[in-house]
Amino acid sequence: MKALVLAGGRGTRLRPLTHTSAKQLVPVANKPVLYYGLEAIRQAGITSVGIVIGDTGHEIRDAVGDGSRFGLDVTYIPQEAPLGLAHCVLIAREFLADEPFVMYLGDNFLVDGITDLVDAFRLADHDAQILLTRVAEPQFYGVAEIGPGGEILGLEEKPEHPRSDLAIVGVYIFSPAIHGAVRAITPSARGELEITDAVTWLVANGFRVHSHLVSGYWKDTGRLQDMLECNRIVLERVEPANRGTVDDLSEITGRVVVEPGAVVENSILRGPIVIGADTKILSSYVGPFTSIGSGCLVCGAEIEYSIVLDGSSVQGVSRVAHSLIGRNVEVSRAAGVSNTHELMVGDHSRIQVRA
Incomplete structure (x- = not known):
């Protein structure tokens, strides 16, 4: 089994930090978020990893290198523009060959790793396995509807009226069947090839798509409050x-x-x-x-x-x-008149002061 790690994207919700740095390299407990994902992949017994990179590709290359520090063999796959998660699968076809693979979004954070997910896939006879977690506000996520045996019945992207509270976590496992799916779908309204559309295509065409519930803590680290919460969770475990x-x-x-x-x-x-x-x-x-x-x-x-x-x-x-x-x-501290704030703030920043 191989792994495909997605480390492109522009990280708009973490600006201005991500104007000058890859969002996957923002640290949690002084270690980049991306490193946690790479370590989880190695712990699951996977060593061959393709990393999809975009505008910040040089930073990712500098930070990860050839992957040997993680016990990995890393191949870099440039993406000319953020054209969707399914597009990442499309351009990684040569690297992935005909092996099953984990697709891991590089800004996702899973405290307990992905070993359970990988083991469950290896023991089953599925064409895809989608990692899910229960959330309080499913309308802000991709949401899955599942059957009594855990099979995926359908997926919705940020539905106004969610059919479940099961949000799609940014980790998937696919058999080679996914390659036919990403070639069959067309771009969404936002001009991207959506992985949810590809999974929906698999379901509609009779492929075996199953769910797997997250057993531990998960966060998408795209926002300030998410980064701080992940930092808290990791620091609670430090020796x-x-x-x-x-x-x-x-x-x-x-x-x-x-x-x-x-x-x-x-x-x-x-x-x-x-x-x-x-x-x-x-x-x-x-x-x-x-x-x-x-x-x-x-x-x-x-x-x-x-x-x-x-x-x-x-x-x-x-x-x-x-x-x-x-x-x-x-x-x-500013000098001069008391209760006066002196600020030099860049674009897309957020400052909160008490009057």
Whole structure:
């Protein structure tokens, strides 16, 4: 079995971060989301992986390389434009050959991996297996209707009146039958070849399409609140480790990871948190569910339930929370008139201040 990982797309919901970085490389607990997916694929016993890349392909190539660090053999498949998930299958035909394969959306996050899904497919006689999870608001997702034996009866994309609460997770397993389906369908109203249309074609033509329910936590990391929630889930599982330098004036409580080269002075760290390599935490408070990247500076500040990427600084600012701070960003207290906010903000940003 092979794997097809989709790492293109523009990540519009995470702008402005994704103007300059691939959405699949935004970190959760200081590790890119894409890495979790690649590790899950290897844990499932799959080593041959094709990665579909788009405009940010050079970043994906730099981050993943030949895949050997993950125990994988990686082939890159360029997609000229985001023309749909089924189009990714179409252009990967030569790589996939006539083997069954997992299709994994690179910005999806599954805490417990995909081994159960892959094992279930190997034991069954299905042409496709679709990963599903129950959600509170199915109208915002692709939704599946299933029969009493778990067979897929139909799929709907963001239906106004959902027939079930079962949302389609961004992981699928297909037999070679899917190649006929993606050639048979036509572009949707938005000009893309939809994988839901291809699966619907399989069902309509008598192929065996089955469901598999997610046993653990799943998120599509396309929005800020999803990234922060994934960060929380992963940090709850970290094992405490101090590989940096923490002085006697600092106080550490809970699951706290301090990476090599990091320095903590006169500060309070309340876990679970991760402090990246060569980062300095000086006279500050870092609260639960925070990950701070490498080469950062937090000085005279308070921050919690946030993600700070590499090379950024937060100085003299009280209570930063529920925030995602990009790479090489400076957050500091404004001088001059009190209660005045001084901002330089790029396109597609979101800033919230208290008057």
